[in-house]
Amino acid sequence: MVIDWLPSILIVVLLLLGVIGMLRRASLWRAGQPEKVNIIAGLMAMPGRYLKDLHHVVERDKYMSKTHVATGGGFVLSMVLVLVVHVFKVEEQIVAWALLGALLLMLVGAFFVFKRRLNPPERLSKGPWMRLPKSLITFALTFIVLTLPAAGILPDGTGGVLLIAVLSVGIVIGLGELLFGMGWGGPMKHAFAGALHLAFHRRPERFGGGRSTGLKPANLDASVIGVAKPSDFKWNQLLGFDACVQCGKCQAMCPAFAAGQPLNPKKLIQDMVVGLAGGSDANYAGSPYPGKEVGQAKGSPNEIITAGLVSQETLWSCTTCRACVEECPMMIEHVDAIVDMRRFLTMEKGETPNKGSEVLENIIATDNPGGYAPGSRTNWAADQNLAVMKDKKEVDVLFWVSDGAFDMRSQRILRAFVKLMKAADVDVAILGDEERDSGDVARRLGDDATFQSLAKRNLATLGQYKFNKIVTTDPHAYHCLRNEYADFDKDGALAGVEVLHHTTFLNQLVQSGALKLDAFKGGKVTYHDPCYLGRYNGEYKAPRDLLRSLGIEIAEMERSGFRSRCCGGGGGAPITDIPGERRIADMRMEDASATGAELVAVGCQQCTAMLEGVVEPRPQVKDISEILVDQLIEEVH
Amino acid sequence: MPHKVISLISVGRHPQSGRSRRADQDSRAVELGLKLAGTDLDVVHAGNAEEPVLRQYAGMGLQKVTVLEQTETADAIPALSSYLKAEKADIVLTGVRSESGESSGMTPYLLAEQLGWPIVARVADIVEIKDGEAQVLLALPRGQRRQVTVKLPFIASIDNAAQAARQSAFGPGLRAKMDTQTGSTEEDNVRVNWSEAPAKARPKRLKVVKAKTAADRFKAATAKPQGGLGKVMKNESAQEKAQAIFDLLIEEKVIR
Numbered sequence: 001m002v003i004d005w006l007p008s009i010l011i012v013v014l015l016l017l018g019v020i021g022m023l024r025r026a027s028l029w030r031a032g033q034p035e036k037v038n039i040i041a042g043l044m045a046m047p048g049r050y051l052k053d054l055h056h057v058v059e060r061d062k063y064m065s066k067t068h069v070a071t072g073g074g075f076v077l078s079m080v081l082v083l084v085v086h087v088f089k090v091e092e093q094i095v096a097w098a099l100l101g102a103l104l105l106m107l108v109g110a111f112f113v114f115k116r117r118l119n120p121p122e123r124l125s126k127g128p129w130m131r132l133p134k135s136l137i138t139f140a141l142t143f144i145v146l147t148l149p150a151a152g153i154l155p156d157g158t159g160g161v162l163l164i165a166v167l168s169v170g171i172v173i174g175l176g177e178l179l180f181g182m183g184w185g186g187p188m189k190h191a192f193a194g195a196l197h198l199a200f201h202r203r204p205e206r207f208g209g210g211r212s213t214g215l216k217p218a219n220l221d222a223s224v225i226g227v228a229k230p231s232d233f234k235w236n237q238l239l240g241f242d243a244c245v246q247c248g249k250c251q252a253m254c255p256a257f258a259a260g261q262p263l264n265p266k267k268l269i270q271d272m273v274v275g276l277a278g279g280s281d282a283n284y285a286g287s288p289y290p291g292k293e294v295g296q297a298k299g300s301p302n303e304i305i306t307a308g309l310v311s312q313e314t315l316w317s318c319t320t321c322r323a324c325v326e327e328c329p330m331m332i333e334h335v336d337a338i339v340d341m342r343r344f345l346t347m348e349k350g351e352t353p354n355k356g357s358e359v360l361e362n363i364i365a366t367d368n369p370g371g372y373a374p375g376s377r378t379n380w381a382a383d384q385n386l387a388v389m390k391d392k393k394e395v396d397v398l399f400w401v402s403d404g405a406f407d408m409r410s411q412r413i414l415r416a417f418v419k420l421m422k423a424a425d426v427d428v429a430i431l432g433d434e435e436r437d438s439g440d441v442a443r444r445l446g447d448d449a450t451f452q453s454l455a456k457r458n459l460a461t462l463g464q465y466k467f468n469k470i471v472t473t474d475p476h477a478y479h480c481l482r483n484e485y486a487d488f489d490k491d492g493a494l495a496g497v498e499v500l501h502h503t504t505f506l507n508q509l510v511q512s513g514a515l516k517l518d519a520f521k522g523g524k525v526t527y528h529d530p531c532y533l534g535r536y537n538g539e540y541k542a543p544r545d546l547l548r549s550l551g552i553e554i555a556e557m558e559r560s561g562f563r564s565r566c567c568g569g570g571g572g573a574p575i576t577d578i579p580g581e582r583r584i585a586d587m588r589m590e591d592a593s594a595t596g597a598e599l600v601a602v603g604c605q606q607c608t609a610m611l612e613g614v615v616e617p618r619p620q621v622k623d624i625s626e627i628l629v630d631q632l633i634e635e636v637h
Numbered sequence: 638m639p640h641k642v643i644s645l646i647s648v649g650r651h652p653q654s655g656r657s658r659r660a661d662q663d664s665r666a667v668e669l670g671l672k673l674a675g676t677d678l679d680v681v682h683a684g685n686a687e688e689p690v691l692r693q694y695a696g697m698g699l700q701k702v703t704v705l706e707q708t709e710t711a712d713a714i715p716a717l718s719s720y721l722k723a724e725k726a727d728i729v730l731t732g733v734r735s736e737s738g739e740s741s742g743m744t745p746y747l748l749a750e751q752l753g754w755p756i757v758a759r760v761a762d763i764v765e766i767k768d769g770e771a772q773v774l775l776a777l778p779r780g781q782r783r784q785v786t787v788k789l790p791f792i793a794s795i796d797n798a799a800q801a802a803r804q805s806a807f808g809p810g811l812r813a814k815m816d817t818q819t820g821s822t823e824e825d826n827v828r829v830n831w832s833e834a835p836a837k838a839r840p841k842r843l844k845v846v847k848a849k850t851a852a853d854r855f856k857a858a859t860a861k862p863q864g865g866l867g868k869v870m871k872n873e874s875a876q877e878k879a880q881a882i883f884d885l886l887i888e889e890k891v892i893r
Contacts, residue, residue: 225808350696350806357804365651365658373653525753 006168007146010081015083021183022192023604024179025242028276032235035202042199045207047200053207057329067112071136072191072195075178082143085150096151096244103144105283110136123248125266132177132187139174143169170590185277187415194243194330200236206331212409213322213536214483215336218343219446226343226446230275231301237337241272243330246286250324251333255566255588256573258299260366260581262289263317265324265334271448272311272337275299289314291582305341315341316353317578320444320571321531328568338630342446352445360447365506367436367454369575370407372405378432384418389465396427397505398467400481402474402605403437409612411604412475417473417502418631423632424514428471434461439479443484445503445572455480455488473610473625475501475604476570500524503603503624507542508548516633520550523598525627528611529556529564543603543624550631555595565591566612574610589614601627640766640789643679645717645744646669646702648690649736659693663731664802666795666861670730671803672765679703681720683713694712696810707820710829713744718751728771729792733759738829745794757787759796778814779859782838838869 028206051484063550081099098594110265120126146167148154182188198207205212218225227233233241251257257264265283266290270276274281278300288294292311306312315338324334346352348416352360352482362371378388381401389398394612401423404410421428436458441449462470472478482499509515527547533539540561568574568584589611592600598623611621644667667687670678678699682691684702695702721729733743749756761776764784771791775783776798787793805859827857848854870878 191741220807220811346804347807348697348809350809352804359806361658366654367654371653447807 004164004615006164008089008170010168011082011087011175012508014172014179018175018183021185023183025183025189025193025470028301029235029242030320031276031323031364032232032233033233033239033510035234035236037200037204038123039200042201042204043349045204046195046199049201049207050195050459054329054331055192055200056575057251057327057331061115063112065117067109070105070109071113072109073106074102074109075136075141077102078106078140078143079178083441085147086113086143091150093150093152096147100145100151100230100289102381103140103147107137107140110140115441119399122287123250123252125246125248125284127283127288128609129187130247135177135181136175137139139178141482142170142174146171154186170442180497186439187245189329189384190243192246193239194245197236197330199333200239201331202234202236202240202333203252211538213479214487215339215584217452217487218340218347220449224344225347225448226303226345227340228348229302229307229633230299232344233272233276233340237333237340238272238276240330240332241269241276241337244273244332245330245622246270247287249327249329249623251287252321253327253563253565255321255323255568255584256580257287257290257320257577258582258587259291259568259584262292262313262580263309264289267282267294268310268314269332269334270340271297271299272537273307275303276301306345306487309342312345312351312353312498313578315345317404317573317580318516319531319566319568319573319584321564321566323531323566326535327374339444339446342444343448344446346446347449347634352447353576355577355579356445356572359572359575360442360445360450362437363437363442363447363454368403368406369437369441370403374436375433377401377405377435378407378430380414382428382446384415386418387430389429389467390432392429392465394466397421397429397466398470399428400429400438400470400472400477401430401435402472402477404564404605405435407605407609408465409609412515413473413605413608413625416625417506419629420506420509420515423634424509426509426514427558429467431461434521436461438480439475440476440480440577441572441575443480444570445575451484452488455485459485459489459491459493460585463491467497467527469498469500469505471500471505473503473603473605474621475537475609476606478555479532479536500543501537501539501603503533503543503546505537506628507545507549510546516635517550517628518631518633519548520552520627520631524555524596525552526557526592526597526600527560528557528563528596528607529560530602530607531564531566531570534564535562535602543601546624546628547601550627554601555597557591557595560589564583567607568602569604569606569610585610585614589618592619598625638776639677640674640824641679641725642670642674642677642728642730643681643721644724645729645731646680646682646691646703647732647735647737648688656738657688657690659690659802659805660732660736661802662717662734662795662797662799664697665697665797665799666730666732667694667761668800668802669795670733671697673728673766676700678726678846679726681705683707683711683716683718683820684709685815690811691815692698692810693805694700696805696807698803698806698809700812701814703816703818706817707822709826711795711819711821712823712825712828714747714751714770717744719821720818721748721752727789727791728763728766730760731792731794733794733796738833741792745792749792750792752792754788755791757785757791757793760793761796762800763793774856798844818891838850 085096117133119128136394149156178188182192203212227441248266254265264287266286270284281297282295297309318338322335359369363369366374404414436454439451440455456569462564477507478501565588567588597619600619601624603624607619607624646663647660649658651658680699681703682704686706691702700744731745734740757773759776760773762774764772769789771787773785773787776796777783848857
């Protein structure tokens, strides 16, 4: 009878429709710009990337990781076996039993998804995502019943036509969500796009425990620099946007969102999806950009993004702290996308907000953001008796001073560090007036032309001298030197050179016994991880080791380590200064105060400036080098 | 009828680094030009078409920059005046004085003299152009403005009080066309005979603070200068006027 064949036909039809949808989706990504990926190697690496790297991130939430393994694993296994049993009609009972096992596993997982959705946290998107657990359960139950005869539990033909009709409805609902929906933009799209995103990720170095945080250079010869329209993204960036599961972990970590500035990383990625697929954000069912109504954004692959899809303030609210990227289980690169769009605004439109234009013009004309005379860069060190590279030519440690040289508060950090190096008898020199801004701010503000020019000129200067290490007190310069200059280092000025943050270097000195330190006698101390030291460079340990070497027991903040919250000072955010309801620095200081600490130890001049800008009463703020220098035991000769 | 607006630009010099840059007043002249004429604005430079600073001006959204190609030692005036005549300009905008070169501030005056046009110095804004006349706001000290009406065509030098220049964008600046024409070959004799030396800080008159209270100090810092000591000489002979100036210069120890 035809009706007996109905389930099989439905499975095949929905599978085909799903595949058509997926092909159509893939054609949307192909509207993006070409980017070379190794397709075969990527696909081969994909299962490993899923099981290790992605799962490693998901596992931070044990409930969800177990739920996802059961549901996802159960579904993939059952789908394969469904085809074997119900389409190819393999009549081995053992296969049917295996299918039943997989379906039961999925059912259990789906139940926990259901439970999670009973009272979902604010960060989760609602809308179609609310029906997903029901679809999952329908799928599992339908196929369990459908498989019972094949497993020999029920006799063939049980329930007759009526049951088959009911089961067919179940198949349409279940597979409609899981196969058809996967190709046609339903919640299950994440499985299909996510798997391919893992395979063709733009930063494959991130997998297997690696780190890849340096921004990619902008093509300055392009007819339009930066990303103006969704189709200006690389194709695998578009694919990455489509992988979003709207879990909102990024939103929960975003400092700008928490401060009420008009940015929500999840909404931004969803707007990018609207842009690549065309349409409006009316169906978006998550938290909005603070202060902005949902439903107004419209876009399509060839429309300018900032002309109706995403507002400029949204893009300028980001501090590039990378908390969203660190938290994203799908390994989406929000910061890359934001800086890509900023590049268009700055280099094509000339619309960097507030002080942005002035700061960029200063950097171009004087190589420092404050517009100070380049010849006064070394004034801070007039009494420091520091050797200059121009005279020394060869040295063990090159101290990269950074623009803190022009700021009186930062100079205290510099002096403390110099004193420590002198005490440890380090063979050190500075570039003096030959040093230039690292280009960090220019690059984060979207002016890659200026960044590239600075990088090239700095590298030319560095190439004249010999040194084994570069040490800097500024994590932003550290990041540029360590992760971003390599793209322009044609002559190998930094080849074989170890780039270190001063906390790492000082820790080496302390561990080797070159620095003798007294125990710290002050009150409670907490440590604030600078984003560009921690998330960007993975250095969480050295600063803590240093504090411990003083006998300090660190009172950790709730958000610390890789989950540290930004001070609000990165990405040129203090320059573009997009208004919110709160200040990020105030929120961070509340985190610090909550530990009962009297002193916040930091490792970044920018963090120092931001946190000290919080009104008193509040804990004192000191760079680690300043804390160390107070405990330095100076040997009398 | 749209008016032909031309902004003249020069290579500026950053006060701290001494590096070439978009000159502050000249870029304000371009900004005002863009306000008046939009994309029809003609921006003209006499000098080297390869000069990278021209790209910084072009980054303000100019499709092209007209360059009257000439060497560094050539006089800019003949080339500019013949260009302005040929183009039938209605309004020519310049900076008050350039940041590099002679920096005499004479360019707008010499052009006005050669063309026989009026010049309005230190303009803050051009409010309206109607019936062959322009309503011009002149910048006076302490934020004061004076409105004057000028007949077209005229030359205006743009004060620092004018609208600040918009940000220069790298991409459009890079792609703008440099429309080169031959400039003048006439040697700038004055310039050639000059020698450049770093400026010495001028002695400042000691300011005796007489104010006793904060309110007095505030008043002294913000109030309109009362003048008091000045004298308006209208009917006196030229001899007497010159004598008065001479006496003042001696009194101020400018001449000894």
